[in-house]
Amino acid sequence: MGSRAHVSFAFRASVLAREVLPVPSSDFGIRSSDRGRRAERDRIRAVTRGWVVVGVCFGLCSGHDSETWGHASAEEFEPVPRLCRYILAVYEDDLRSPLWEPPGGYGINPDWLVLRKDYADTRGWAPPYILYVDHDHADIVLAFRGLNMAKESDYAVLLDNRLGRRKFDGGYVHNGLLKAAAWVLDAECEVLKKLVEQHPNYTLTFAGHSLGSGVAALLSMVVVRNLDKLGNIERKRVRCYAIAPARCMSLNLAVRYADVINSVVLQDDFLPRTATPLEDIFKSLFCLPCLLCLRCMRDTCIPEEKMLKDPRRLYAPGRLYHIVERKPFKMGRFPPVVRTAVPVDGRFEHIVLSCNATSDHAIIWIEREAQRALNLMLEKDHLMEIPVKQRMERQETIVREHTEEYKAALKRAVTLDVPHAYSPSQYGTFDELEEGQDSYKSDGGSSASSSQREKKNESWDVLIERLYDKDESGHVILKKSHHQQD
Numbered sequence: 001m002g003s004r005a006h007v008s009f010a011f012r013a014s015v016l017a018r019e020v021l022p023v024p025s026s027d028f029g030i031r032s033s034d035r036g037r038r039a040e041r042d043r044i045r046a047v048t049r050g051w052v053v054v055g056v057c058f059g060l061c062s063g064h065d066s067e068t069w070g071h072a073s074a075e076e077f078e079p080v081p082r083l084c085r086y087i088l089a090v091y092e093d094d095l096r097s098p099l100w101e102p103p104g105g106y107g108i109n110p111d112w113l114v115l116r117k118d119y120a121d122t123r124g125w126a127p128p129y130i131l132y133v134d135h136d137h138a139d140i141v142l143a144f145r146g147l148n149m150a151k152e153s154d155y156a157v158l159l160d161n162r163l164g165r166r167k168f169d170g171g172y173v174h175n176g177l178l179k180a181a182a183w184v185l186d187a188e189c190e191v192l193k194k195l196v197e198q199h200p201n202y203t204l205t206f207a208g209h210s211l212g213s214g215v216a217a218l219l220s221m222v223v224v225r226n227l228d229k230l231g232n233i234e235r236k237r238v239r240c241y242a243i244a245p246a247r248c249m250s251l252n253l254a255v256r257y258a259d260v261i262n263s264v265v266l267q268d269d270f271l272p273r274t275a276t277p278l279e280d281i282f283k284s285l286f287c288l289p290c291l292l293c294l295r296c297m298r299d300t301c302i303p304e305e306k307m308l309k310d311p312r313r314l315y316a317p318g319r320l321y322h323i324v325e326r327k328p329f330k331m332g333r334f335p336p337v338v339r340t341a342v343p344v345d346g347r348f349e350h351i352v353l354s355c356n357a358t359s360d361h362a363i364i365w366i367e368r369e370a371q372r373a374l375n376l377m378l379e380k381d382h383l384m385e386i387p388v389k390q391r392m393e394r395q396e397t398i399v400r401e402h403t404e405e406y407k408a409a410l411k412r413a414v415t416l417d418v419p420h421a422y423s424p425s426q427y428g429t430f431d432e433l434e435e436g437q438d439s440y441k442s443d444g445g446s447s448a449s450s451s452q453r454e455k456k457n458e459s460w461d462v463l464i465e466r467l468y469d470k471d472e473s474g475h476v477i478l479k480k481s482h483h484q485q486d
Contacts, residue, residue, distance in 0.1 A: 065348055066322040069339035074377035075395050076402075077321065077338055080264055081374055082107060083143065083207040083241050084367035090116075090130050090145040102367060108132060114191065124153025126180040127212050131188065133195060138202045140195050142188070142219075144212025146244075146363060154211055169225060170420045171253035172312050173218055174246070177211075181219035185229070193230045196237075204233060206240040209363045210271065213242035217249070217261050217317045224260055235260070240318070244361050245272050247314040251344070252421040254315040255413050258342045259406050261318025265348065266366045267325055270357040272316040273348045275307075308345060311419035315347055319402070323369050326356070336373040342409040344416060 089106040092098050096110050114131040122128065129144045148154050160176030168178060185192075196204060204223075208216035220240035227233050238260055245263040254261075265272045307313060320343065325336040351357070359365060386394070413421035 064328065065346070065350075066320075066324065066339040066341065069320075069322065069341035069343075072321055072338040072340040072377075073394070073398055074374060074381055075391075076340070076398055077370075077374055077377065079137075079139075079205070079241060080243075080321065081367055081371040082137070083141065083205070084209075084243060084363060084370060086130070086132060086141055086143040087145060087207055087209050087212065087243065087363060088367065090128055090143055102364070109135075114195070115188075119148075119151060119153065122183075124151075124156065125183040126157070126215060127154060127208075129184070129208075129212070131191065131195075133199070133202075138199070139205050140192070140199065140202050141205045141207060142184075142192070142216070144206075144208035144215050146208070146210035146212050157215075158211065168218075169221065169253060171250035171256075172314065173221075173250070173253065174214060174248040174314065177214040177246070177248050178218050178222075180215045181222055184215065184219055185222055189229055196233050197231050202237075204230070204238050206238075207243065209243040209366075210246065210361065213244060213263070214246040214248040216240050217242045217245065217257075217263075220260055221249070221253070221257055224257070242317055243363060243366055244269050245316045247272065247275060247316055249314060249317050250311055250420075251308065251313065251315050251347070251418050252311075252413060254317045254347070255342065255344055255409050255418075255421065258318045258409060259403070262321060263316045263318050264321045264323070264366065264370070265316070266323045266360040266369055268352040268354050268356045269360040270351055271361055273351040275313060275349075305416075307349065308416050308418055318342075319406075320347070323366070323373055325369055335376055336369050338370075338373050338377075342405050344409055344412045344418065 085102060085106045086108065088100070088102060089095060089098075089108050091100060092106075095106065095108055095113060098106065112133045112135060114133060116128075116130045118128045127144050127146070127148070129142060132141045132143065133139075134141055147158070157176040157180050160179065161174050166173050166175035166178055192204070196202070206216040206220045206223075208214070217240055220238060223230060223233075223238055224235055227235065227238075236259075240261040242261060242263045244265065249257075263272065320341060322339045323336050324339065325333045327334060381391075407424050410421070411423050414423050
């Protein structure tokens, strides 16, 4: 990296140091002791050196992560800020008398709220959630809140994992998040099935933030593998939006379910980027920068080819949407743009250690910037005065391009020898393996030679049987001695 880049890193580091560290009065033109000035100068130099090293390894701005991706359209990005507001609504005790609503409100009609479950209702097996029928957008939404740092049950979900412990659908997933997803589907299966049958033209959307994003993503996977449990709903009607997603599934699954799952990342958000297991992150919460720096420096020394061939390495799921509002070596925020792709390699593999790494994870800030980005897209479309017919044609083109991009990603995963990855069949289905490719197993261990119906039944029934028992009252309880055999 050239000297000009080092100067930019040093300049930004000095600014960051003044934001984070106490500034002595001498910096404001007031007399101060020489000892204080020297101490401040030494601290700024130390932080500057640290940021130069980090900047050389990881970069101070993550805009380059998605610089080769295409730009998202207003039609495909429209649900994101709306679903962010629905997630925020989960934090309210009474939606008729909200206390924390954002500017413009949540956009929720309380009469259309089907159910709301808090920690007492879930008994700690899953984060709180709401089920809402959005008649304005023909959508059935199940939205999960993010991590509650005051609840031990949320930590129990995060810490219930070990690398390579849980297999599902030919890949690896986070064990605690899968159990939470299975509990939710078992609890709400009948309600969801009834709503899907009552509204045959509505989509079924799972949405969540942070911890909730992992539950939503794995829940959508379980539903897609067991469509018959919800009245044989079509796969194309099921979708998921993981906001600030956790790394919860192996690469082959992250790509395979990109037609269902959409992950939204705001600029420098640390969680989708670090391959550090979630249980390690939150065990070391008070030394998070140190942990992330050490882990990422270690990953920097590992060739990307080796990372791709690690079947147990977890990734952010599905299609990625990256909201970019800051530029490298420049201060301040710029009008946000949204880029999207289904990458296989270069999938947020390097963390960005900046002062925004944690603030960009906040759902409030994501909702605000997502709405700003959507408004700019709509304003641009309005200025272009696109006719209605051409808008419809553009939507069809977007769907077609996404399908082609999705299939290309599946083929690229095979080309890069991603474990358990396979190309789509010539008939356009993704449930059957092509002849000669590695067979995959569901959670119950069924092989690809089994019939499709047998695989689906085993995927659901054996999953519940392995994870849970039921007590005398019919409540689902976790098996005490449950361990997955690899």
